[in-house]
Ligand SMILES: [Zn+2]
């Protein structure tokens with residue numbers, strides 16, 4: 252992740268982090284106020300979606316916290332957020348508030364935090380060469396979006412619309428297929444959260460891609476996002492073939508001093524959809540198999556050992572006594588954690604293909620090894636798509652960031 256000390260204040264990357272921090276503090280205050288407000292009935296034990304709300308609120312808070320970049324390690328972020336959730340429950344023990352601390356609520360918070368951080372972990376930068384570069388471009392494009400208040404407004408609007416569209420779908424699904432929910436609110440809430448996630452992700456992806464396209468002509472600095480004009484040709488990386496060492500480091504970012512390379516914003520043909528799908532097939536298949544095997548094993552263990560083992564019986568009784576939304580949350584966590592592993596595997600496999608960028612065209616698969624590019628960026632003879640050649644041996648000079 253970016254070391255804040257090397258980001259000069261006022262650069263887009265620094266402003267983006269500041270905005271994310273403000274958003275996190277607002278979200279934290281909102282969560283604390285709603286959980287600690289004296290005798291507020293929403294989210295109390297009687298609500299059928301209490302545990303789901305707890306998990307969703309702390310999940311969003313945890314995901315946002317990772318991007319504040321206050322803590323570098325995701326594991327420390329996990330511990331910190333678990334502590335914040337515990338503090339929230341402990342504060343509810345203050346008698347004047349008329350609330351009560353609940354271990355189950357804290358458990359729901361932790362499940363939400365774990366799901367969010369599993370996806371943050373799956374979204375970490377992967378690959379070494381071209382895929383690392385693509386990740387850096389997306390990361391700085393994201394920062395350039397986070398700087399704009401309108402981007403936040405659009406995200407909030409789409410989140411609300413996504414919830415409004417997903418909630419009725421969840422209720423319909425409940426009444427058509429599941430018919431188990433004691434109240435439609437549980438699946439309504441889940442549908443709303445899924446609708447929100449789909450809407451935010453779609454808008455986000457579209458925004459980042461559009462920003463990357465714009466940046467290709469603007470050449471912002473990959474480290475800080477500042478777009479100072481190129482005073483001299485960007486570092487061309489000529490010299491030894493496949494070398495990433497600047498032959499003449501003539502152009503540096505005027506704000507943060509990071510060298511600017513010819514490859515930074517050289518056009519790269521996007522990876523073919525079929526290649527992307529091909530890379531994802533195995534992880535998707537394995538995740539599905541893992542989910543089925545896990546469920547069958549779990550049901551088998553419970554049904555066969557229930558009457559023979561006191562321990563299993565006690566666990567099963569405890570599970571059956573849980574409120575319906577807590578059990579639903581358990582199912583969601585299982586699916587989400589396996590899904591996050593699958594997503595991480597998909598991203599690693601796609602990155603491995605993107606890293607072959609200089610050897611075979613990402614757009615058409617054409618063998619590029621005989622193609623001499625002008626610098627270390629070039630154009631495919633077959634489809635006209637761009638490519639870059641990056642030595643993977645030399646580690647990038649840019650700090651690692653979360654996209
Ligand atoms: Zn810079």
Ligand SMILES: [Zn+2]
Pocket residue numbers: 520612613614615616617631632633634635636
């Ligand atoms: Zn091509």
